[in-house]
Amino acid sequence: MSTLEKSASNGSAELKLTKKHFESDQEVRWCPGCGDYSILAQTQRTLPGLELDKEKYVFISGIGCSSRFPYYMNTYGFHTIHGRAPAIATGVKAVNPDLSVWVITGDGDSLSIGGNHLIHMLRRNVGLNVILFNNRIYGLTKGQYSPTSEFGKITKSSPFGSVDHPFNPVSLAIGAGATFVARTMDRDPAHMQKVIKTASGHEGTSFVEVFQNCNIFNDGAWLKYTEKEKRADNVVYLEQDKPLVFGANRDKGIRLDGFRPEVVSIADGKYGESDLLVHNEKDEDATYSFILSHMMDNPELPVPLGVFRCVDKMPYERALNEQVDAARKKMGEPDLQALLDSGDTWEVK
Amino acid sequence: MSTLEKSASNGSAELKLTKKHFESDQEVRWCPGCGDYSILAQTQRTLPGLELDKEKYVFISGIGCSSRFPYYMNTYGFHTIHGRAPAIATGVKAVNPDLSVWVITGDGDSLSIGGNHLIHMLRRNVGLNVILFNNRIYGLTKGQYSPTSEFGKITKSSPFGSVDHPFNPVSLAIGAGATFVARTMDRDPAHMQKVIKTASGHEGTSFVEVFQNCNIFNDGAWLKYTEKEKRADNVVYLEQDKPLVFGANRDKGIRLDGFRPEVVSIADGKYGESDLLVHNEKDEDATYSFILSHMMDNPELPVPLGVFRCVDKMPYERALNEQVDAARKKMGEPDLQALLDSGDTWEVK
Amino acid sequence: MGKPVESLKDVTIRFAGDSGDGMQLVGNELANTSALIGNDIGVLPDYPAEIRAPIGTLPGVSGYQLHISSEDIHTPGEKYDALIAMNPAALKMNIENLKPNGVLIVNLDSFKARNLQLARYDENPLENGSLDKYQVFSVDMTALTRNALIDLKLSSKVADRCKNFFALGMVFWLYNRNMDHAVSFIKTKFAKRAELAEANLLALKAGSSYCEMTEQFATSYEVKPAKLPPGKYRNLTGNTAVAMGVIAASQKSGLPVFLGSYPITPASEILHELSRFKNFGVRTFQAEDEIAAICSTIGAAYAGALALTTTSGPGLALKGEAVGLAVMTELPVVICNIQRAGPSTGLPTKTEQSDLMQAMYGRNGEAPLPVLAASRPADCFETAYEACRIAVKYMTPVIFLSDGYIGNGSEPWPVPRVGDLPEIPVEFAKDAESFAPYLRDEETLARPWAIPGTPGLEHRIGGLEKDAVTGNVSYSARNHEYMTTMRARKVEKIANELPKLEIDGADQGELLVVGWGSTYGTLKTAVERKQAQGKSVSRIHLRFLNPLPNDLGEVLGNFKKIVVPEINSGQLVRLLRDKYLVSAISYSKMQGLPFFSSEIETRIDEILGE
Amino acid sequence: MGKPVESLKDVTIRFAGDSGDGMQLVGNELANTSALIGNDIGVLPDYPAEIRAPIGTLPGVSGYQLHISSEDIHTPGEKYDALIAMNPAALKMNIENLKPNGVLIVNLDSFKARNLQLARYDENPLENGSLDKYQVFSVDMTALTRNALIDLKLSSKVADRCKNFFALGMVFWLYNRNMDHAVSFIKTKFAKRAELAEANLLALKAGSSYCEMTEQFATSYEVKPAKLPPGKYRNLTGNTAVAMGVIAASQKSGLPVFLGSYPITPASEILHELSRFKNFGVRTFQAEDEIAAICSTIGAAYAGALALTTTSGPGLALKGEAVGLAVMTELPVVICNIQRAGPSTGLPTKTEQSDLMQAMYGRNGEAPLPVLAASRPADCFETAYEACRIAVKYMTPVIFLSDGYIGNGSEPWPVPRVGDLPEIPVEFAKDAESFAPYLRDEETLARPWAIPGTPGLEHRIGGLEKDAVTGNVSYSARNHEYMTTMRARKVEKIANELPKLEIDGADQGELLVVGWGSTYGTLKTAVERKQAQGKSVSRIHLRFLNPLPNDLGEVLGNFKKIVVPEINSGQLVRLLRDKYLVSAISYSKMQGLPFFSSEIETRIDEILGE
Numbered sequence A, B: 001m002s003t004l005e006k007s008a009s010n011g012s013a014e015l016k017l018t019k020k021h022f023e024s025d026q027e028v029r030w031c032p033g034c035g036d037y038s039i040l041a042q043t044q045r046t047l048p049g050l051e052l053d054k055e056k057y058v059f060i061s062g063i064g065c066s067s068r069f070p071y072y073m074n075t076y077g078f079h080t081i082h083g084r085a086p087a088i089a090t091g092v093k094a095v096n097p098d099l100s101v102w103v104i105t106g107d108g109d110s111l112s113i114g115g116n117h118l119i120h121m122l123r124r125n126v127g128l129n130v131i132l133f134n135n136r137i138y139g140l141t142k143g144q145y146s147p148t149s150e151f152g153k154i155t156k157s158s159p160f161g162s163v164d165h166p167f168n169p170v171s172l173a174i175g176a177g178a179t180f181v182a183r184t185m186d187r188d189p190a191h192m193q194k195v196i197k198t199a200s201g202h203e204g205t206s207f208v209e210v211f212q213n214c215n216i217f218n219d220g221a222w223l224k225y226t227e228k229e230k231r232a233d234n235v236v237y238l239e240q241d242k243p244l245v246f247g248a249n250r251d252k253g254i255r256l257d258g259f260r261p262e263v264v265s266i267a268d269g270k271y272g273e274s275d276l277l278v279h280n281e282k283d284e285d286a287t288y289s290f291i292l293s294h295m296m297d298n299p300e301l302p303v304p305l306g307v308f309r310c311v312d313k314m315p316y317e318r319a320l321n322e323q324v325d326a327a328r329k330k331m332g333e334p335d336l337q338a339l340l341d342s343g344d345t346w347e348v349k
Numbered sequence C, D: 001m002g003k004p005v006e007s008l009k010d011v012t013i014r015f016a017g018d019s020g021d022g023m024q025l026v027g028n029e030l031a032n033t034s035a036l037i038g039n040d041i042g043v044l045p046d047y048p049a050e051i052r053a054p055i056g057t058l059p060g061v062s063g064y065q066l067h068i069s070s071e072d073i074h075t076p077g078e079k080y081d082a083l084i085a086m087n088p089a090a091l092k093m094n095i096e097n098l099k100p101n102g103v104l105i106v107n108l109d110s111f112k113a114r115n116l117q118l119a120r121y122d123e124n125p126l127e128n129g130s131l132d133k134y135q136v137f138s139v140d141m142t143a144l145t146r147n148a149l150i151d152l153k154l155s156s157k158v159a160d161r162c163k164n165f166f167a168l169g170m171v172f173w174l175y176n177r178n179m180d181h182a183v184s185f186i187k188t189k190f191a192k193r194a195e196l197a198e199a200n201l202l203a204l205k206a207g208s209s210y211c212e213m214t215e216q217f218a219t220s221y222e223v224k225p226a227k228l229p230p231g232k233y234r235n236l237t238g239n240t241a242v243a244m245g246v247i248a249a250s251q252k253s254g255l256p257v258f259l260g261s262y263p264i265t266p267a268s269e270i271l272h273e274l275s276r277f278k279n280f281g282v283r284t285f286q287a288e289d290e291i292a293a294i295c296s297t298i299g300a301a302y303a304g305a306l307a308l309t310t311t312s313g314p315g316l317a318l319k320g321e322a323v324g325l326a327v328m329t330e331l332p333v334v335i336c337n338i339q340r341a342g343p344s345t346g347l348p349t350k351t352e353q354s355d356l357m358q359a360m361y362g363r364n365g366e367a368p369l370p371v372l373a374a375s376r377p378a379d380c381f382e383t384a385y386e387a388c389r390i391a392v393k394y395m396t397p398v399i400f401l402s403d404g405y406i407g408n409g410s411e412p413w414p415v416p417r418v419g420d421l422p423e424i425p426v427e428f429a430k431d432a433e434s435f436a437p438y439l440r441d442e443e444t445l446a447r448p449w450a451i452p453g454t455p456g457l458e459h460r461i462g463g464l465e466k467d468a469v470t471g472n473v474s475y476s477a478r479n480h481e482y483m484t485t486m487r488a489r490k491v492e493k494i495a496n497e498l499p500k501l502e503i504d505g506a507d508q509g510e511l512l513v514v515g516w517g518s519t520y521g522t523l524k525t526a527v528e529r530k531q532a533q534g535k536s537v538s539r540i541h542l543r544f545l546n547p548l549p550n551d552l553g554e555v556l557g558n559f560k561k562i563v564v565p566e567i568n569s570g571q572l573v574r575l576l577r578d579k580y581l582v583s584a585i586s587y588s589k590m591q592g593l594p595f596f597s598s599e600i601e602t603r604i605d606e607i608l609g610e
C-alpha cells in the first residue's frame, strides 16, 4: 500500500539515479545566497536514494520565491496559484496514489492565503509531503511581513511595526491533526536530507518546516539557530528514544516540570540524563509534540529540530480508494447501459 | 480600554434592557426543535445583563442555518457570505473598537470554507466574540457531512461513509493561538448564559463552541452529553481553581498521568480531590488547555464544558489604534495640503 | 367506478403544503406514475428558502407543480387545473394561479384559528365566499387518515404524516391513475419500516376509496398517453442527468471520474448522485470550499482523470482565479454551474440565468473557454456529456451551465443506447522523443496530455506565461501575444464541429426568437402557438454560448427582428449585439421564476405589432 | 565645460543593467532632477520577473527608461537617444531600440567571457563591428569607480555597488543636469551610513569629471524646461497618487481610511504608501488573502470608514463573490485593481488592460457597479478621489482600474490646492423616525448609511435579496425584479453628473480613436501627430467605463470610423459595439507592453486609407 513501493512499470528503474537526474534544464533563479538553494540541493540529493522511479515524483507549489522550486526539479512539476498547492496535490494523489507527491510552499503561501487548505490537508491526512520554506517574510513580493513574522516587525507594509501575532506553524499543524511534523534548516544539509527521507516514508501528510534565510528581505532571521557557533546552545536535535540533550558540550538537557519544559544542566550532578524528557515521536497523544512545538516561543529554551511527531492514521487516498474497490467488489464491474436503464423506466411503442 | 465599558453617548442607556429589547420583529425560522432556538434565547437573555447599550452590539454571521441568527436579534446585524464573517467583523472592530462585535457561525461556515479567517482572527486576537454552532453537519444545504462529522459518517454526500477525519475545533483554535476558548451546549441554558457572559468580557477573540442539535439531519449527535441522565457521567464542568470532579455522585475525577488525563474514582479512597487536576484557565502555557481539548477524542473521558483558556494578550484593534494615536502624537494633526505639497516639489512660473 | 370519466388533453396539478407535509414526495410520485403510463410531463418543484420555517407559516409553504399531457409538452404549466392545499398558508400562496372553476382540494382540519392566523387570514376563506369561483372540496384529511390507520395503533403524530398519501390517493382517483407504481414505491421506500409502509399504503387507498365512495366528485378525468417517439423512457431530474452524462463520458473515454465539489443549492444533488457510484470508479471529494474543489479537480485532470467540479453562482465566483490556471495550463476540467438568482446570496432556491457573463468573463486576463448550456432536464445528460467530450478533445476547461429550474425539474428521458453515444477518444502522451508540453495538435490546437508517472515525459507547467513549445516560463512579448491568440483560437475552432443550427420555423421572416438554457420549453411552446396562428416567427436555441455557431450570423441576418428572452437583465443579447451588430431586443424577467409562455406570446405579439 | 552644448527638444534615455545594479534608483533620480528643473518627463520602469535571476543573465536585466522634454509629453518615449548598458545582457536586451547614431555607454569591465556567455553572445559585440551604427563609449566603470573610492578603503564589493552613480554622473554631464538634487538625495538616502553616502557622492562626481576630463564626448546636450502650466509640481508614481487621492478623499469627507489588502505585484506600493500615514488616521490591515481583504473592507465600510482594497487581476478574481455582497448591501467600497498581464499568474510584472470585462462582469448574478480607469500616473490621484466620492455619494462599491504601466510610472503632477478638490459630503443616518434601511435618496437612489452604534437605527442587512424598504429578507418575485432594476439604475444615474466628453480634435470626421486607461499618452501623441499632418482624426478618452457617458453615443455617431486601441484582445470595443451598435474596430496588442505611438499612427493611416 505504501505509495513509495517500487513501481513495476517499465520506468526508469534500471537506471541508477543520481542528483544530476533530478536537475532540470532551467536556470535556477533565486538571489545569490538564498536558503532555497540548499533545500533544492538536499532534495535532489535525497531522492535518488529513495526507491522510486523519477517519473513517479510530482512537485506541486503555490506562488512565492520558494514555489519556483518545481521548475528546477527534473520530475513532474506544477507551479500553481497562490496558496492552493495542497488542494491541487490532493486531486493528484486521490486519482493516482502511486505517485510521490510533494507540496512546496512558503510561509505566506501556506500560512496566509493557503492556511485553510493546509489545515484541511492535515486533518484528512492526505499522503503528501509538504516542505514549508519559512523565511518569515514575503520574498517574491519584495518584503512584507508574513504570518510568521514577529509582532512589531518593521517591513514595507508595517513601517510602524506589525500588529499581528505570528502563527507557530508546528503548533498549528498539530492542532489541525497532523500525523507527521518535522523541522529542519537550510544551513544543516545532512539533517535536512535525513528529514526529507523520513518524511517521504510517512504514509499520511508529512509536514516539514524548514528555517530558510531570505538574505534580501529578512537576512539573519534564523541566525540564532543556523550559525555554527550558536547552534549547539540554541538547538536541540530530536532523536527517537533519546533524551533531549544539547549544548556545545552536550551538558544541558530538557526536563519537564509538569508539562512545562525547562533547561537543566546535566554537568553539575543535580540532574542526569535519566531525568530528561525522552523523545517519542510515536506518541499517539498529540500533547507531547505540542509541548515541543511551543519551545520555540520561549527564548530561554532551545528550538527542537527533527521529527516531532510521526504516527499512523488512515490516509485519505487509501480510504477513498478502498471504498472504490469495495464497491466494485460488492456491486460488480460497472455496466453503463444497465445504469442508464435503471430506475423506473417504461417503453413507448 | 475594554470594549464593554459603558458608552457615554446618548444611547439607550437610561432604558433598563430586557430580553424583549433584543428580539427583532422577524419570525424565527428554524425547524421546530432545533438547538439554535436555545442559543438565541440565551443570548437574548444574557445581553441585557451586560453593561452596554443595545446599539453597540453587532452580530455578524456567514451562511448556514445558524447564520440566520442576526435577523432575530434587535441589534445591528450583518448576514454576510459563507465563511467570511470573521474577516468582515475584523473590519468593523478595527474601525470602531467601541462596538461589541459577535461572530455567529456554524461548523461548516467557520471550519470548512471559513477555516482560514477563523485561525487568522484567533492569532491576531481581534476583539470579537465567536459563537460556533457545532451540529456536526451542513444543515442549510440539507445534510452533508461537515469538518466535525465523524470518520465513516453516512450522509447525503457520503453514502459509503465519510473518509475525512474530523477537526477538533478547540484543539485547532488553541493551535492557532486562541486566548479564550470555551464550550457549552444548547441543552444547558444556565451554563450557556454564564459562558456567553464570560466570553463577552474577554478583550481579545473569545471562541465559544456550542454543542447544538440539528434534529433534522443529525439528530442526537450530542445525546451522550446533553441528555440529563447521561450528562453527569459524560461531562465535566470546568471551574477556575477547582479540581475536575464529575459523575452523578461527584465521585469521579480527572487525574493526569504524565500529560495524559485519566478518570479516577475519588469514592474508593485511593485518590482524593487533591490528586486531581485543578482547573486553571489562566495558564499562559497553552498545553494545559490543549490537553483538555483532546479529552473529547477519548471516549473513556468525560467532555469538558466551560472555559478552557482565558489569557491576556494584546488585541489586534488596540495595537492598531494605539499606532494611530502614537503617530498623531508624534507627527501632529494631519495637514492634507502639507502632505500633498511634501516631497520634492518645484514651481513652474 | 360508476362515475363519468372525462378525457383531457393535459392537466396541471399543484400540491402545496407545509415543508414537512411531504408534498415533494407525493408530487414526484404522481409524476413518475404519469410518466410510466406514457404521459409527457413537466414539473416545477418549488421549495421555500433553504431554511425550514415554523409549521403553518407562509414562508414554510412547499409546492410541487406537475403538468401531465397526452402531447409533447415543454413546460410545467402555468395556471393549475387542480390545487391541493394542505393548510391555509398553502392556499394563500397558491390560489392566485388556480384556473377559474378549477378543482380545489383542501385539508379541512387545518383551517383552524391558529393556522389561519399564521397564514395571515383575517377570516376563514372557506367560509367567506372568497373561493366561490372554484370547485372547492373540503376534506377532513387528518381525521380520515387517522381513521384509516386506526388498527395500526400508531401515534397520531406518525399517522398524521401519512396524510400526503391520502391526498395522493384522491388525486389518483380523480385522474384515473393506476396505483401499482405508487404501491411498489411505498414498499421500497419504507422497506426497513414495515409499519410505515403499511400505514402509507392504507392512507393512499383510503384517499382513493374516499372519492369512490362519497359523492364529492361528480366526474373523474383521464389524460391519455402522449405520442412520444418510441423507445425506453425514464423520468429524471436535470441534476441526475448531469451525473449520468458524466459517468457515461467516463465509461466511453475510459477515464475515471473525479468530482471535487463543495455543497451549494441547487447543485448539491450532482455531488450526492455521483457519490453513489463508487463502483464506476467515481471518486468524489467534498472539499473545504469551492476553491479547493476546483483546485483538486485541476490536480485530478493533470493526473489523468475526467475531472469536474459542480457549484452555483457564488461558488463560480470563488473559482475564477483557478479557472484561469486551468486555461493557462490547458487542462480538461468541466465546471458545472447550476445557476440561481443573484447577486450575492440572492434567492438561493429561485432560478435565474444570470451567470452567463460570469462564465464568459469572470476571471483575470484574457482567459477564453467554451461555455455550454443545457436546455431541459433530459438535455442535461447530453450537454454534460458534450462538455466532457469537448474538454478532453481540446484540452480546455469548459463551463457547463444549467439552473435550478431544470436542475430540480424532471421530464421523461429517452434512455440512450450506449453504442449511440459519440466516441470520446483519449490518448495520453507516451513518446518521449516527439513530446513537447505545448506542441499543439494541428487540427484541435490541443496540447498533449502527459500525465505524471509516464517515464520520460517529466516536465513542468504552471500559471506563468509559457513558451509556445516547451511550456517553460517565457517573458517574451511576442510569445505572450502568440499564446494569448492560440488560447482564443483553440476555443473558436470548436465552432467548426458544431452542427447546423436547427431553426424551429421558417428560416427567414419577421421575427427570430433566440433562446439559451432553461427557457427552451416555454419558448418552444410560445413560438409554436404563434406559428399555429400563422405568425412569421421562428426560433433557435443555443447550446454553445462560446464559441457561437458559425452559421449564427447568417441565421440572424435572415430576420427583420430578433428578440432574446432571458431570465436575467439581458446577457446573451449583449454577446449577439457585440458580435453581429444586430439590433437584437432583450426581453428580460428577473423574478426568480421561469417565463410563462403567455408572457412570451404577448411579447411576440407586441414586437410583431410594432 | 569647454565643450559645445547642443539644445534638444527632447531626449529618451534608457538605463539597463543587472537587477542588482541599481538602475531603478539612478533612473528615478535623473527623473526627479529633470522634473525639478522643469522638464516634462515620462518614465517606464521595466523590471524583470518578480524573482531575482542570477547575475549577468538575460532574465536578470532591469531597465529604466526616461523621456525628458521641453514640451508637454505623454509617453516614456520609444526609441532611445542614449542607452547605458552595465553588462552584455543589458546590451543584448536593449540595443534593438537604440536610435541609429544613438549614444551607447557600456561598462567595459563587464564584457568578459563569462558575462558574454551568460548573455548568450557568441562573440564580443564591442569587437565584432556589430555596434558600428552607434556612438559607442566603452568605459571602464568598475575600475574607475574603485579608483575614485580608493581612499575610503571599502571592500571592492561595496565599492562596485557605487558604479550606478558613476554612470549617473556621466549622464548628468552629458545632458548638463545640475547635481544638487542628486547630492542631497544621496545624503538623505544613506543618512545612517556615512561611508556609503560619501562613496556614492564620490562615484557620482567621478562619473561627471570623467566626461569633463576625457575626450570621450565631443558634445553635451541640454533639454530646456517644458512650458508646463504654472503652479507647484511634484513627481509621483501612479500608485503613490492613488494613496494620495484616497487620503485627500478621507480628509475632505471626514471619514477615516481603512485599507484591507493582500500584497500583490504591481499593487503592493499602495499598501506600503498608505501604511505610512497613520497620523492621518489611516488604518491598514494586511489580510490573510484577498477575500479577507475585501471582506474586512466591507466591514469597515459598514462601520463608517472610507474603505478600500487594493489588488491586481488574480486578486480581483478572488474578490468576486464578496464584491457581490457589497453590491447587495449597497456599501461604499473602493476596489483598486492595478492590472497586469494574464491570464492566471501570467506575466506579473508586465502591463495589460485585460481586466475590464472582469471588472464589469466578474461575479454571480446581476451585480452592476461603477468602473473608473485612470489614464496617467498623475491622473491616478484624481480618479481615485473620484472613485471614493462616487462610492459614498451613491452607496455602492466602485472598481478603480489602473495598471502596472502607470502604477509604477511617474510624471510631474501639478499639486492641487485642497480647496479646489470637489466636496465629498457625507451624512450618516441619525433619525430613527424617518429611517428605513433601503429607503433610497430620490436623486442618487442611494440608501442611507446607518452605522452600528447609532441609537435607534438597529437593523439587519445581508446577501439575501432584500425588501425594497425595510431591507428584510424578501422572496417576493416582484421585489426581486424591482431591486435588480434599482441596483442597475443607480449605477446608470451616475452618468447624469459626468462632464461632457472632451474631444481632442474636431467633433466630427473620418476617424475617432477611443481610449481608456493607460494608453492615454500614446494615443494623444499619435493622434496629435496625425492631426498635425492634417488627417481627420479625433480622440476621446474614457474615465468612466460604467456607466458610459450620456453623450458618448452621439459623439461616436459623428465619425465614419471608430478604432479602439487596447492592451487586450478588445474589451471596451465590445461594450461599445453592444451598447451603440457601431462597427467600432478593435486594435489590440497583447505583449505585456504599452503601445508605441508609431504603432497607433500606422494603424490610423491604415484605417484612413482603407
Ligand SMILES: Cc1ncc(C[n+]2csc(CCOP(=O)(O)OP(=O)(O)O)c2C)c(N)n1
Pocket (backbone or CB within 6 Å): A063, A064, A065, A066, A067, A082, A105, A106, A107, A108, A109, A110, A133, A135, A137, A138, A139, A140, A141, A146, C321, D262, D263, D264, D265, D290, D314, D315, D318
Ligand atoms: C492570488 C494572489 N495573491 C497575491 C499574490 C502575490 N504574492 C505572490 S507570492 C506572495 C507571498 C510570498 O511569500 P511566501 O509564500 O512566504 O514565499 P517566499 O517568496 O517568501 O518564498 C504573494 C503575496 C499572488 N501571486 N496571487
Ligand SMILES: Cc1ncc(C[n+]2csc(CCOP(=O)(O)OP(=O)(O)O)c2C)c(N)n1
Pocket (backbone or CB within 6 Å): B063, B064, B065, B066, B067, B082, B105, B106, B107, B108, B109, B110, B133, B135, B137, B138, B139, B140, B141, B146, C262, C263, C264, C265, C290, C314, C315, C318, D321
Ligand atoms: C460560497 C458558498 N458556498 C456554498 C454555499 C452553500 N452553503 C450554505 S450553508 C452551507 C453549510 C452550512 O453548514 P454550517 O455552517 O455547519 O451551518 P448549519 O446550517 O449547520 O447551521 C453551505 C455549504 C454558500 N451559500 N455559499
Ligand code: SF4
Pocket (backbone or CB within 6 Å): A029, A030, A031, A033, A034, A035, A036, A065, A066, A135, A139, A140, A213, A214, A215, A216, A217, D052
Ligand atoms: S527574495 Fe529572499 S527568498 Fe526570494 S530568492 Fe531572494 S533571498 Fe530567496
Ligand code: SF4
Pocket (backbone or CB within 6 Å): B029, B030, B031, B033, B034, B035, B036, B065, B066, B135, B139, B140, B213, B214, B215, B216, B217, C052
Ligand atoms: S436543518 Fe437542522 S440546524 Fe437547520 S434549522 Fe433545521 S434542525 Fe436546525
Ligand SMILES: [Mg+2]
Pocket (backbone or CB within 6 Å): A064, A106, A107, A108, A133, A134, A135, A136, A137, A138, A139, A146
Ligand atoms: Mg516567505
Ligand SMILES: [Mg+2]
Pocket (backbone or CB within 6 Å): B064, B106, B107, B108, B133, B134, B135, B136, B137, B138, B139, B146
Ligand atoms: Mg452545521
